[in-house]
Amino acid sequence: MSDGADELRAELHDLAAQTLALVEWLGASGAEGLPTAARRAPQARRGEEQAGRPTAVSARPALGTTEAAPPARSAAAATAATPRAPVDRADALARLVSLEHEVRSCVRCPLSQHRTQTVFARGNPNARLVFVGEGPGAEEDAQGLPFVGAAGQLLDRMITAMGFGLDEVYICNVVKCRPPSNRKPEPQEMHACLPYLHEQLALTNPEVIVALGATAMVGLLDWVDAGASAPGISRLRGTWKLYQGRIPVMPTFHPAYLLRSPDKKREVWSDLQAVMRRMGREPPRPKQGG
């Protein structure tokens, strides 16, 4: 058999697997229909289609500083992202590569003692949409990539159901090393590692961020020290927030939680549909009379 036929067979196999994943997620989340092709909203259009890709790289805050919206910020304010200035994407991508190298040798916090390897990101650093989770688990620690275990497979199905390819999004975590026994990262560990996430987000400069779970939400919104006084993910999911006063953030449940509580998939799908609308994608329409 020729190489071309093998490649075609592999592509068809991948397509069938993706379609199956999409159908499984749509069925499990209560959604019906298929997402329509990408339709970019004028305000959501990427900068690279214009003169230059807007970003905050050139004016990004010092590492570790945040200006996140406080919990009491109004919904209207939380959806009014500020325009971004053009930037040299080549510089940003080169810095992302060097940042990943820095992270590999990081010993800023005790999590460095337990890792097999650091877990920086996967996906497209030019993505319009970024997903942020908590931290690596056992599978991620072994492979050096985020969201590659069972929760990651579910996340991939969610992304596919939204009409995005896995090469159209960027996925990373609040902490880059696996906490022992998959416990939550401690506040001091989050503080040590968050500067890396802030710089990743300044460099990727997405239009929308999805915060997967409470740890991602409090890390992105600078609520690490709020402790129990921070609003819970159950209360805040589905409501738009702002990351550093400029990038809309949609908090939703972590895919690992969905594996334990599949009845929550419908709420997550509602949150992801809000993200799709914000990015100019039409969510699947419910069947009439269904």
Ligand code: SF4
């Ligand atoms: S978790 Fe982050 S801060 Fe801690 S050692 Fe790993 S890379 Fe460094």
